[in-house]
Amino acid sequence: MAREPAVSPGLLPGAKPWNPYAYTMPALALMAVFVIYPLAYGVWLAFTNMSLTNFWTVKFIWFRNFYNVITDLDFYVLMFRSLVWTVSCVVFSVAIGMWLAILLNRKLPGKAIFRLFLILPWAIPQYIAALSWKTMFQHDFGTINLVLKQLHISPVPWLSHPTWAFAAVILVNVWLGFPFMMMICLGGLQSIPYELYEAADCDGGTGWNKFRHITLPMLRPVLVPAITLSVVWTFNLVNVIYLVTGGGPGNKTDILVSNVYRTGVDFYRYGYASAFSLIIFLILLVFAMLFVWRTRGDEGATE
Amino acid sequence: MTLRKKAVAIVLSAFLAGSLLAGCAATKETKKEPDQPAAPKVVELVFWEQEEAAEKVFDPILQKFMDANKNIKITRVHYETEKLRTNFLTAVQGNQGPQVVFGPDDNVGVFATAGVIQPLDSFFDASFLSTLNKTALDGNRLNGKLWGVPDRIGNQLMLIYNKALIPNAPANTDAVYKFAADFKAKNADKYALVFNQTEPFWLAPWLGAYGGSVFNDKNEPTLDTPAMVSAFKLMQDLKAKGVIPKESDYDAAEALFKDGKAAMIINGPWSVGGYLDKKMDIGIAKIPQVSGAGWPKPYTSTKAYFVSKLVTDKDMKDAVKTFIQYMNSEETQKTLAAIHKQWPTNTKANESDVIKNDPVMKQAAAQLESATPMPIIAQMRVVWDTWKPQMQLVIAGQATPEKAAKDAQADCVKKIAEMK
Numbered sequence: 130m131a132r133e134p135a136v137s138p139g140l141l142p143g144a145k146p147w148n149p150y151a152y153t154m155p156a157l158a159l160m161a162v163f164v165i166y167p168l169a170y171g172v173w174l175a176f177t178n179m180s181l182t183n184f185w186t187v188k189f190i191w192f193r194n195f196y197n198v199i200t201d202l203d204f205y206v207l208m209f210r211s212l213v214w215t216v217s218c219v220v221f222s223v224a225i226g227m228w229l230a231i232l233l234n235r236k237l238p239g240k241a242i243f244r245l246f247l248i249l250p251w252a253i254p255q256y257i258a259a260l261s262w263k264t265m266f267q268h269d270f271g272t273i274n275l276v277l278k279q280l281h282i283s284p285v286p287w288l289s290h291p292t293w294a295f296a297a298v299i300l301v302n303v304w305l306g307f308p309f310m311m312m313i314c315l316g317g318l319q320s321i322p323y324e325l326y327e328a329a330d331c332d333g334g335t336g337w338n339k340f341r342h343i344t345l346p347m348l349r350p351v352l353v354p355a356i357t358l359s360v361v362w363t364f365n366l367v368n369v370i371y372l373v374t375g376g377g378p379g380n381k382t383d384i385l386v387s388n389v390y391r392t393g394v395d396f397y398r399y400g401y402a403s404a405f406s407l408i409i410f411l412i413l414l415v416f417a418m419l420f421v422w423r424t425r426g427d428e429g430a431t432e
Numbered sequence: 433m434t435l436r437k438k439a440v441a442i443v444l445s446a447f448l449a450g451s452l453l454a455g456c457a458a459t460k461e462t463k464k465e466p467d468q469p470a471a472p473k474v475v476e477l478v479f480w481e482q483e484e485a486a487e488k489v490f491d492p493i494l495q496k497f498m499d500a501n502k503n504i505k506i507t508r509v510h511y512e513t514e515k516l517r518t519n520f521l522t523a524v525q526g527n528q529g530p531q532v533v534f535g536p537d538d539n540v541g542v543f544a545t546a547g548v549i550q551p552l553d554s555f556f557d558a559s560f561l562s563t564l565n566k567t568a569l570d571g572n573r574l575n576g577k578l579w580g581v582p583d584r585i586g587n588q589l590m591l592i593y594n595k596a597l598i599p600n601a602p603a604n605t606d607a608v609y610k611f612a613a614d615f616k617a618k619n620a621d622k623y624a625l626v627f628n629q630t631e632p633f634w635l636a637p638w639l640g641a642y643g644g645s646v647f648n649d650k651n652e653p654t655l656d657t658p659a660m661v662s663a664f665k666l667m668q669d670l671k672a673k674g675v676i677p678k679e680s681d682y683d684a685a686e687a688l689f690k691d692g693k694a695a696m697i698i699n700g701p702w703s704v705g706g707y708l709d710k711k712m713d714i715g716i717a718k719i720p721q722v723s724g725a726g727w728p729k730p731y732t733s734t735k736a737y738f739v740s741k742l743v744t745d746k747d748m749k750d751a752v753k754t755f756i757q758y759m760n761s762e763e764t765q766k767t768l769a770a771i772h773k774q775w776p777t778n779t780k781a782n783e784s785d786v787i788k789n790d791p792v793m794k795q796a797a798a799q800l801e802s803a804t805p806m807p808i809i810a811q812m813r814v815v816w817d818t819w820k821p822q823m824q825l826v827i828a829g830q831a832t833p834e835k836a837a838k839d840a841q842a843d844c845v846k847k848i849a850e851m852k
Contacts, residue, residue, distance in 0.1 A: 268677065269678070
């Protein structure tokens, strides 16, 4: 816990309390230019009517944009789809990542090679991976359908049927996401003392019991931040959907952020898009706070 | 730490922070310099473009221009089409950015509406403007003003066929169906025709064939018309009869055609070079007439030079004028056309033998006769965005043509209203 020191540590005799600010000024100046100003500008925009037609006649319109966002029915459709997208992506990445990490944490011949191959998706640039997957999903000559054909399964319209297209983007994102979870879990697993499992063995604990009462709680300190980050990233991820389906067919794989991207970039509705982004930010902020609080993720496992 | 050291540290940090902003301020200051008659000053002109293979296309010409005009220095910056649009809007809003921008003419709708470019009717002399094709110039007019100087006209979709698979282009859709039936019987894994089935740019020609258009005279969207329904039905029919693949985007269509798995492709002039590089024996023809209706009318557009609204200084104005006139001279346009294979707008360049006898441009000319200018108003962006999902749903069999047309119209009207 934080203790209030009687004397500020590190302050040399004769030094003024504002010294630290002077030292950090270059960094603060950079932050102000590249982070604080754009952020503040974005917040300001959210309260204005700035758009293509009001490019030079920007007016402050209070909460009009926010009202327009939350009264639009599409918002809730997109919200629902964003949730399905985020939950499926994160659940599958965590489950697959954890499962592989547990396997890799055992005594396994050729472990290093397996690990290397499993990390590979992480090492490939997202852009390249997404475009490769898109080609593999192609109906007539895509690898996946060719394999299905060999297995006498009829080809799947991966990119032209809404449900399949949504499954396709989730598949790609899980493929991109599980190595990160695997590495995080592997790191966590290696820090669990082996004695705990031995003790459980003495008490006659089953494999499930050991997982439920030792592995999972001991992984919590690393998993909670990883899952929080992953949820935020996934919720805000435009790349994969943009590159694989482009939101299609029929905008049926659009999520909240890809919609914001379109209103901002295609329709130049700057004010509206900023308000929309702020709402997404608030949703994620509330989620992150609740999640960390509910799982007490900021505490160590043994506390 | 002594007070002096502290002062030095603060000053240094301030310098560091200040130097970040110095780059942005530089161009502005040179512009504000008072006119000095004695020393010839060098005008630095920044030029943004979105040309494919820009260094090959533009750099030799820019070098030639700078050699001939020692007082003008040009910095060329390349952007992808959409990036160029958004970055230019942002830059001008911050009183920055290039003096000259080059890109497709549908920039006019966005730039003129936002007020980031200036009208050019009186910027250039009438004698210069009269050297350019009138239709191309008209394509750059909005609200009665000229906003861009076009250097080429084209971009129209055409029928490109692989002579090894189909010796002659079919004249109408009946002939296409007939060919496809025979072709499919012999080659189960091949297609008669491919095109990008995910973008309405490829649907627009067929809409035109049925006499439809996306806007009426008052620039109101007209997506729910019998013509639109017919165009959607044609797409469904082509798919149902196996003429076109079950799904195909741009890349897939290109791949099928290049691999000899598709006899014909509907694509634009930009793609021809790629087929020739692959040593394919190709022919170019008009998109086949719709049996019982008219000829398809693909969209044509021009690429044009636009001038930032911030160009107000006299020296800069002169430099911009000299530059754009040079880029649209007969000689420059001929050189450029040989590379980009689209019709130059300079009437003299257009009539020269070099252009007229070019095999690709010669064949493309036929399609240009049956084409329609792509609308340049900003609302067109909403049309693309609302038309596209419905086209995809129709082709995927997820919506009936009637419902798709109705939904596209409703969505479009709503989004146009929201844009204001």
